[in-house]
Amino acid sequence: MYQIEHFINGEFVASGSGKRFEKRSPVDNKVVASISEGGQAEVDLAVAAAKNALNGEWAALSTNDRVELLHEVADEITRRFDDFVVAEMADTGQPSHVMRHAFIPRGAANFKIFADIVKNIPTEAFHMDTPDGLGALNYGVRSPKGVIGVIAPWNAPFLLMTWKVGPALACGNTVVVKPSEETPLTATLLGEVMNKVGVPKGVYNVVNGFGPESAGEFITRHKDVDAITFTGETRTGTAIMKAAAEGIRDVSFEMGGKNAGIVFADCNLNNAVDGIFRSSFLNTGQVCLGTERVYVERPIFDQFVAALKDKVESVTLGRPTDQGVNYGPLISQEHRKKVLAYYEKAREDGATIVTGGGVPDMPGDLAEGSWVQPTIWTDLPETSAVIQEEIFGPCCHIRPFDSEQEAIELANDSDYGLSTTIWTENLARAHRVAARVDVGITWVNSWFLRDLRTAFGGSKQSGIGREGGVHSLEFYTEMRNVCIKM
Numbered sequence: 001m002y003q004i005e006h007f008i009n010g011e012f013v014a015s016g017s018g019k020r021f022e023k024r025s026p027v028d029n030k031v032v033a034s035i036s037e038g039g040q041a042e043v044d045l046a047v048a049a050a051k052n053a054l055n056g057e058w059a060a061l062s063t064n065d066r067v068e069l070l071h072e073v074a075d076e077i078t079r080r081f082d083d084f085v086v087a088e089m090a091d092t093g094q095p096s097h098v099m100r101h102a103f104i105p106r107g108a109a110n111f112k113i114f115a116d117i118v119k120n121i122p123t124e125a126f127h128m129d130t131p132d133g134l135g136a137l138n139y140g141v142r143s144p145k146g147v148i149g150v151i152a153p154w155n156a157p158f159l160l161m162t163w164k165v166g167p168a169l170a171c172g173n174t175v176v177v178k179p180s181e182e183t184p185l186t187a188t189l190l191g192e193v194m195n196k197v198g199v200p201k202g203v204y205n206v207v208n209g210f211g212p213e214s215a216g217e218f219i220t221r222h223k224d225v226d227a228i229t230f231t232g233e234t235r236t237g238t239a240i241m242k243a244a245a246e247g248i249r250d251v252s253f254e255m256g257g258k259n260a261g262i263v264f265a266d267c268n269l270n271n272a273v274d275g276i277f278r279s280s281f282l283n284t285g286q287v288c289l290g291t292e293r294v295y296v297e298r299p300i301f302d303q304f305v306a307a308l309k310d311k312v313e314s315v316t317l318g319r320p321t322d323q324g325v326n327y328g329p330l331i332s333q334e335h336r337k338k339v340l341a342y343y344e345k346a347r348e349d350g351a352t353i354v355t356g357g358g359v360p361d362m363p364g365d366l367a368e369g370s371w372v373q374p375t376i377w378t379d380l381p382e383t384s385a386v387i388q389e390e391i392f393g394p395c396c397h398i399r400p401f402d403s404e405q406e407a408i409e410l411a412n413d414s415d416y417g418l419s420t421t422i423w424t425e426n427l428a429r430a431h432r433v434a435a436r437v438d439v440g441i442t443w444v445n446s447w448f449l450r451d452l453r454t455a456f457g458g459s460k461q462s463g464i465g466r467e468g469g470v471h472s473l474e475f476y477t478e479m480r481n482v483c484i485k486m
């Protein structure tokens with residue numbers, strides 16, 4: 001069993017109050033970790049350490065040395081790859097191949113990409129005319145924003161936390177991280193990595209605990225936290241934005257989605273079925289970019305539904321390390337209650353259940369885990385809560401459409417605007433539709449294909465701001481203009 005403490009000023013420390021909480025495995029509900037529960041005192045210590053570190057050894061490093069250090073962080077993550085995989089599997093219960101091939105390698109990549117960006121991106125410069133004919137030169141200088149509060153979710157814990165810590169440190173900031181109470185393990189392991197490679201004390205801090213009236217809220221309300229970056233539910237973003245208003249602190253939010261998949265009759269059907277299968281069911285549907293609304297052009301509707309059903313019914317459930325397992329449980333019993341309430345709602349609203357709709361029979365200990373069946377519905381009205389609200393589970397509703405215009409209108413009929421995926425072999429159509437779907441990220445004939453240099457984020461209630469590539473620099477630095485009169 002893991003014993004998880006806070007990581008403050010380079011040391012693993014328990015809470016002064018002695019308070020702890022338990023983390024249970026999603027797979028069989030057994031306790032996997034005992035975690036120190038942070039309060040105001042631990043947040044104060046972590047923020048003070050982070051503030052202090054802004055002015056010491058860390059600030060004195062040249063950009064080159066800082067970049068080298070972040071490459072060493074990435075290399076050490078790679079050296080300890082198996083420890084990260086095992087820890088993240090214990091937290092999330094997701095199959096090992098997803099950890100090995102997608103989520104954990106991204107942790108290392110998140111440090112490398114931003115180290116390279118800060119080293120290679122030039123600043124802006126403008127020459128201006130002046131009445132005396134001599135002119136002036138303007139140039140921008142980026143400086144760190146200060147102490148960054150990082151509030152992270154549970155669905156891809158290491159990927160999403162490092163997606164923020166990487167650029168924050170690359171830009172010279174210090175961080176106080178609050179991992180989700182559901183998934184504290186890899187943020188803690190990263191503390192060991194930081195110490196091993198010699199990242200100065202206080203640069204990376206972790207306080208464990210909960211959200212409201214706990215470590216999460218205390219970080220977002222702390223006057224010495226200069227900016228807050230958050231990934232999680234839109235409702236939580238609303239609370240954090242209110243907290244950040246005090247002191248006019250900047251926020252960057254990546255939040256919920258109710259993403260549409262649009263499948264045209266001229267698509268490559270096998271690829272479209274594979275793609276929608278992944279986008280709806282990877283990580284047991286717990287991906288912000290996942291597809292919960294699928295719109296399929298009428299001539300291929302029946303064929304598409306039948307093919308997706310076959311694929312879904314072929315998943316193998318089991319322990320993350322078992323051979324051939326490609327489908328895990330939901331993160332917690334509590335989240336399962338939420339997802340099952342939507343399964344019930346779908347029934348009440350008159351859905352046809354193409355497959356799933358309940359809880360699978362699991363053998364032995366696994367019966368105690370938070371398993372749900374992957375589920376496909378048809379025939380729901382677009383007004384149903386099942387179509388309008390983010391479920392964050394392994395499920396999708398499929399509806400036919402008759403024209404490009406109708407598909408775009410259906411896709412846009414949402415309070416969210418995170419991502420969409422379009423399936424067509426007609427490139428002109430792909431460009432046309434992509435330009436009109438009101439989301440931050442559009443994939444054509446693919447899904448979750450990530451170039452980390454690109455802008456990532458959501459429109460409408462799915463987010464504020466963009467991270468990724470140079471866009472992260474906008475948030476993690478303060479741009480100052482220097483004007484020199486010649």
Ligand SMILES: NC(=O)c1ccc[n+]([C@@H]2O[C@H](COP(=O)([O-])OP(=O)(O)OC[C@H]3O[C@@H](n4cnc5c(N)ncnc54)[C@H](O)[C@@H]3O)[C@@H](O)[C@H]2O)c1
Pocket residue numbers: 151152153154155160178179180181209210211212213215216217218220231232233234236237239240253254255256257287288289390392418458462463
């Ligand atoms: N857009 C994206 O890039 C993206 C990526 C992944 C997940 N998500 C979204 O995240 C959600 C799932 O994650 P979750 O359930 O962990 O989200 P959540 O909002 O419940 O929790 C996220 C984090 O916020 C903390 N928190 C909760 N209330 C808080 C408060 N009042 N003040 C400060 N911190 C608080 C939690 O403890 C946790 O660490 C889904 O809605 C999903 O769409 C979005």
Ligand SMILES: O=C/C=C/C=C(\O)C(=O)O
Pocket residue numbers: 155156160163286287288289450456
């Ligand atoms: O579940 C959400 C996944 C988000 C992915 C990213 O933030 C990313 O790939 O950078």
